[in-house]
Amino acid sequence: MAQPEDNLLKKITAHAKEYGFIFPSSEIYDGLGAAYDYGQNGVELKNKIKNYWWKAMVQMHENIVGIDASIFMHPATWKASGHVDAFNDPLIDNKDSKKRYRADVLVEDYLAKLEAKIEKEVAKAEKRFGADFDQAQFLSTNPNVLRNQTKIDEISHRLGSSLEKGDLADVKALIEELEIADPVSGSKSWTEVRQFNLMFSTEMGSLAEGANTIYLRPETAQGIFVNYLNVQKSGRMKLPFGIAQIGKAFRNEIIARQFIFRMREFEQMEMQFFVKPGEELEWYEHWKAQRMAWHKSLGLGDDHYRFHDHINLAHYANAATDIQFQFPMGFKELEGIHSRTDFDLKAHEEHSGKKLRFFDHHTNESYVPYVVETSIGLDRMFLAVLSSAYQEETLEDGSVRTVLKLPPALAPYEVAILPLLKKDGLPEKAKEILAELQFQFNCQYDDKDAIGKRYRRQDAIGTPFCVTIDHESLNDGMVTIRDRDDLSQERVSIQSIQSKIAEKTAIESLLRKL
Numbered sequence: 001m002a003q004p005e006d007n008l009l010k011k012i013t014a015h016a017k018e019y020g021f022i023f024p025s026s027e028i029y030d031g032l033g034a035a036y037d038y039g040q041n042g043v044e045l046k047n048k049i050k051n052y053w054w055k056a057m058v059q060m061h062e063n064i065v066g067i068d069a070s071i072f073m074h075p076a077t078w079k080a081s082g083h084v085d086a087f088n089d090p091l092i093d094n095k096d097s098k099k100r101y102r103a104d105v106l107v108e109d110y111l112a113k114l115e116a117k118i119e120k121e122v123a124k125a126e127k128r129f130g131a132d133f134d135q136a137q138f139l140s141t142n143p144n145v146l147r148n149q150t151k152i153d154e155i156s157h158r159l160g161s162s163l164e165k166g167d168l169a170d171v172k173a174l175i176e177e178l179e180i181a182d183p184v185s186g187s188k189s190w191t192e193v194r195q196f197n198l199m200f201s202t203e204m205g206s207l208a209e210g211a212n213t214i215y216l217r218p219e220t221a222q223g224i225f226v227n228y229l230n231v232q233k234s235g236r237m238k239l240p241f242g243i244a245q246i247g248k249a250f251r252n253e254i255i256a257r258q259f260i261f262r263m264r265e266f267e268q269m270e271m272q273f274f275v276k277p278g279e280e281l282e283w284y285e286h287w288k289a290q291r292m293a294w295h296k297s298l299g300l301g302d303d304h305y306r307f308h309d310h311i312n313l314a315h316y317a318n319a320a321t322d323i324q325f326q327f328p329m330g331f332k333e334l335e336g337i338h339s340r341t342d343f344d345l346k347a348h349e350e351h352s353g354k355k356l357r358f359f360d361h362h363t364n365e366s367y368v369p370y371v372v373e374t375s376i377g378l379d380r381m382f383l384a385v386l387s388s389a390y391q392e393e394t395l396e397d398g399s400v401r402t403v404l405k406l407p408p409a410l411a412p413y414e415v416a417i418l419p420l421l422k423k424d425g426l427p428e429k430a431k432e433i434l435a436e437l438q439f440q441f442n443c444q445y446d447d448k449d450a451i452g453k454r455y456r457r458q459d460a461i462g463t464p465f466c467v468t469i470d471h472e473s474l475n476d477g478m479v480t481i482r483d484r485d486d487l488s489q490e491r492v493s494i495q496s497i498q499s500k501i502a503e504k505t506a507i508e509s510l511l512r513k514l
């Protein structure tokens with residue numbers, strides 16, 4: 001069933017809470033802004049996403065290893081990385097509504113509207129010309145499209161360069177020239193734009209000892225850079241090689257909305273790939289392709305992804321792109337792939353006074369490696385999976401079922417074991433089967449309510465298979481397996497349940513597509 005976008009996000013948020021995926025943090029105290037807790041089903045799905053990433057990025061590569069660095073780091077780390085001085089968002093307040101916004105996001109939302117206009121023109125022309133439609137030609141010749149595209153290019157260039165130079169007065173001027181209004185109140189009365197540092201700080205040590213200000217890490221990458229030499233030496237790693245990490249990061253986001261898309265405490269899955277200088281752009285292309293393949297292997301819909309190359313590069317990067325995903329609120333960044341040059345390691349060399357180099361036995365020289373980074377938000381990935389899996393399906397009998405068509409390898413539970421009745425020895429048989437399957441699969445056991453109701457409960461949490469044990473099972477050793485997606489029911493022997501489920505739910509089937 002087609003859904004208006006904001007409606008869909010609301011429904012997913014409600015569904016996630018009702019079925020134990022995600023709860024607002026400390027809800028009994030009315031919650032805490034942009035912090036969420038993963039519930040009993042959410043944690044299983046989240047762990048499976050992590051595991052698929054870790055397996056694909058670390059364990060399937062001889063030259064990539066993982067670490068788990070601490071969240072607290074020496075404060076000098078954040079001076080070297082540039083976060084103390086420059087990890088800022090431009091903030092602006094509306095004088096009438098008193099609402100606070102990110103100035104760059106206000107301009108980006110304006111640009112998104114222009115992009116939507118272009119998409120509308122394309123859709124109209126596609127309808128008019130049918131099979132003869134040549135999109136590339138249309139985009140390069142239609143006057144309305146060209147006018148809007150020029151506008152988009154000019155505005156994004158000006159925004160990028162003003163932000164890069166720290167010219168906040170110009171960002172405000174741009175907002176005024178474009179006549180951008182507060183999306184809530186419609187007012188155009190804005191304050192000046194100010195910089196706001198996104199790092200959370202706290203004190204380490206007691207005040208009596210003389211406490212030091214330290215930060216909660218705003219990204220996991222620096223934990224990798226400061227351990228570059230430890231891993232390289234202890235693992236006898238040769239270039240090119242990668243270090244991966246999954247862990248929490250914290251950002252005091254100015255506006256945090258859209259559910260788990262933008263949180264103040266979130267989790268990242270990052271891999272820093274160290275290469276010989278001069279080879280970084282080749283590796284950048286390699287990782288762009290690899291990461292896109294990883295996403296598409298999940299079958300969430302190939303048309304749900306696109307690259308968004310950065311035109312205005314950060315000072316440390318010589319190439320950067322985002323993998324954007326079509327979330328319920330439109331195409332948004334899911335993952336970043338950045339060619340970070342030798343910026344980070346060099347900065348740490350300067351601030352720590354320690355050499356962070358690689359000695360190349362072939363050329364007898366030592367140099368600071370270049371780095372290509374892949375960085376994905378685990379929570380955003382969770383939202384991508386959940387939002388594309390959520391479906392309201394009208395069945396043949398006219399009833400509607402809510403089903404999560406999760407990739408079977410990621411579903412919280414691979415199988416539910418359901419005795420048809422709670423008597424006559426059926427629960428005992430079902431428990432026997434459960435005890436065996438539990439070694440390999442995450443199983444649910446449910447003997448409450450009518451079987452139809454139990455099927456719906458499993459649909460709602462995305463369990464790909466239900467195994468039903470009935471009276472005949474006791475005599476012939478056969479059970480019914482129900483498929484979540486096509487609703488087919490098949491009679492199979494108890495011995496064959498395991499291979500039947502494994503065939504569809506094993507992570508191996510995804511890994512083989514990469």
Ligand code: ATP
Nearest residue numbers: 253261262263266333334335336375376377379380
């Ligand atoms: P955005 O522009 O959306 O703020 P970013 O460009 O600052 O994101 P990066 O610093 O490149 O993001 O971080 C890498 C990834 O971490 C992002 O692609 C995203 O998936 C995730 N991420 C970043 N900030 C958040 C957040 N506040 N909540 C959830 N995930 C986040």
